[in-house]
Amino acid sequence: KFCSSLAGIMLLEVFLALGTVIIYFLFSKKKEETLSFKEGWWGRGQKPDSEEDTTIRPFKVETTEEELSDLFRRLDQARFTEPLENSCFHYGTNSVYLKKVVSYWKNQFNWKKQVEVLNKYPQFKTKIQGIDIHFVHVKPPRLPEGQSAKPLLMVHGWPGSFYEFYKIIPLLTDPASHGLSDEHIFEVICPSIPGYGFSEAPHKKVLVGPFQFGILYDSLILNVTNFNHTLFLFICVPFSGFIFSHMKGLHLNLASVTNMGVIHLLSILLGRYLPGLFGFQDEDVKRMFPFLKKGLYRILLESGYAHIQATKPDTVGCGLNDSPVGLAAYILEKFSSWTDMEFQNLEDGGLER
The missing domain is CATH 3.40.50.1820 (Alpha/Beta hydrolase fold, catalytic domain)
Structure with missing residues (x-):
């Protein structure tokens, strides 16, 4: 049974590697060209015929009482979803901890003083x-x-x-x-x-x-x-x-490394079984393999945000722009998981370390 299971795993890895090689060669034939320094136009409407005014204007961060009142109203009216038991930060920012963040935001954080800090430099x-x-x-x-x-x-x-x-x-x-x-x-x-x-x-x-x-x-x-x-x-x-x-x-x-070559792909396929052939140390093998779990699965698990931001930014932007608490949860999750994936096992997501 062990040999059969091992053979099945190796066969799956072979198919994955071959599929990746095929995709790589299909999409890597055309080399990227260096972009020329052409004058683009990212403003509204058509680019005007007149020369653009590139005057450098002093800027200062400012806030108003109306803006602060609106913020506190949204914080007061935030609705929290009960997290799953013992889930910590495995499914994102835990709402139990998020309530503590919002409480600090409302009662202790001094935005006016922060504005002074932001205006420290020109x-x-x-x-x-x-x-x-x-x-x-x-x-x-x-x-x-x-x-x-x-x-x-x-x-x-x-x-x-x-x-x-x-x-x-x-x-x-x-x-x-x-x-x-x-x-x-x-x-x-x-x-x-x-x-x-x-x-x-x-x-x-x-x-x-x-x-x-x-x-x-x-x-x-x-x-x-x-x-x-x-x-x-x-x-x-x-x-x-x-x-x-x-x-x-x-x-x-x-x-x-984002541009995989054949050798790199072979190291992923065979490195677990022939580490010396690819220069892997014991610690490298422990860190990389099994690759489906420690590599591919982790990428899929942690890259959902990037896909929706790249493909449907208007949709996710509506919710995040309307809810300061939602935006805080969205960003805090990244501060936690990108610092250390093991922080997902902590109630505070490691954010207070």
């Missing part, structure tokens, strides 16, 4: 290819004689915002004041991805994606700095990494 907006792009722009307070600042573009991902970089900005723009070497001093620009935060969302349904956003950012850094060249540095987090796909130099601290 912020601006400028029009690029028909849409308003919001960005934080921080210049060094001082520069050693004969030294110039290096332009550094820092791009957030999803779910995130320009605020992710606030704590590191002073270390980059004024390292000497924080006990660091001033050999490298940066002029930092942190934009909001179009459709995120205070950046306007594109109004066209075709060709809107990370590659086009990369072209927008190239225009942005040339518009807002005194650097007359296109050589600049950037730091990005997951998703935003797709925005920059062609560059002269690259340093990764979280590399991923």
